[in-house]
Amino acid sequence: AQSVAQPEDQVNVAEGNPLTVKCTYSVSGNPYLFWYVQYPNRGLQFLLKYITGDNLVKGSYGFEAEFNKSQTSFHLKKPSALVSDSALYFCAALRGSTGRRALTFGSGTRLQVQP
């Protein structure tokens, strides 16, 4: 069975400081991993994905994520947090066969950036 874990319910960081939101995965076969962000009363927005290639993936709004196969992790990072980054972040892994691909989401991490 495939699973995605986000061990922190909430992460607090001061504006201007670097942030990390953690994600670990357990999949059979090659992992295909995604990060999404959700603002209050809104749908999810895609940030970035790892399919293959470089372990450091760059995405929207200055976010990046580091894929680490040995640690089965895909942590989301940003060098300098903004108050506007405060939101709910979901890590997800792709599952299923061709034509039936779907995402398994982690439980989410609420990021709070303090001014």
Added chain:
Amino acid sequence: DAMVIQNPRYQVTQFGKPVTLSCSQTLNHNVMYWYQQKSSQAPKLLFHYYDKDFNNEADTPDNFQSRRPNTSFCFLDIRSPGLGDAAMYLCATRTTGDYNEQFFGPGTRLTVL
């Protein structure tokens, strides 16, 4: 702008009264998904369409049905809503490529009285 649209944004229904939520997209994507999300939890996939091919998740209750009359529209029917069905319902789309990201609509928040 190309987008995923969900109507209504807020829906109130009574216990046991059928309700239909709608999703439309101008992206011309082949694949459409319906998710249920409760209280900032992880979105839970209910079912998805790959073109007209319907895929139901094993644990989706029979109370939930879906229709996709054409590429642009997809509907979620809740035949007899219970209090436990109160949630945000999210529609998402993606293109055919297996590894492409999903585009989400803003969601419909369903309240069951």
